[in-house]
Amino acid sequence: xxxxxxxxxxxxxxxxxxxxxxxxxxxxxxxxxxxxxxxxxxxxxxxxxxxxxxxxxxxxxxxxxxxxxxxxxxxxxxxxxxxxxxxxxxxxxxxxxxxxxxxxxxxxxxxxxxxxxxxxxxxxxxxxxxxxxxxxxxxxxxxxxxxxxxxxxxxxxxxx
Numbered sequence: 230x231x232x233x234x235x236x237x238x239x240x241x242x243x244x245x246x247x248x249x250x251x252x253x254x255x256x257x258x259x260x261x262x263x264x265x266x267x268x269x270x271x272x273x274x275x276x277x278x279x280x281x282x283x284x285x286x287x288x289x290x291x292x293x294x295x296x297x298x299x300x301x302x303x304x305x306x307x308x309x310x311x312x313x314x315x316x317x318x319x320x321x322x323x324x325x326x327x328x329x330x331x332x333x334x335x336x337x338x339x340x341x342x343x344x345x346x347x348x349x350x351x352x353x354x355x356x357x358x359x360x361x362x363x364x365x366x367x368x369x370x371x372x373x374x375x376x377x378x379x380x381x382x383x384x385x386x387x388x389x
């Protein structure tokens with residue numbers, strides 16, 4: 230038996246004012262998208278903004294359904310929209326923001342497991358990682374260089 234050590238790194242910003250202009254713009258777009266989320270059941274709204282290599286910013290937000298499994302997360306709405314509308318464009322960066330109408334979300338909210346898997350597929354497809362920034366409604370922001378920082382030992386087509 231042998232222990233394997235897994236290391237991951239990220240940058241922690243105290244708030245949005247510490248981001249560079251491009252990251253701040255993208256996070257502002259994620260916040261804008263969050264405001265259009267359809268979350269009548271959980272009261273938890275998420276917005277995502279993807280920057281593509283053609284300069285287009287693709288937005289997504291969570292879309293809930295009374296049959297909970299039928300809803301969709303903001304990150305997958307955005308990545309699938311980008312894949313559908315701009316299939317040959319690479320994702321350069323993703324920003325995510327979450328809020329709740331029940332309580333203040335003041336810590337970073339990363340993508341769920343299903344979204345991590347979907348985002349991983351796009352990094353693999355484009356043969357290029359992309360940074361991911363995520364925050365709550367206010368406060369700290371985490372920035373990773375790649376989805377691999379969030380999903381070590383990811384599943385990909387090499388297992389099929």
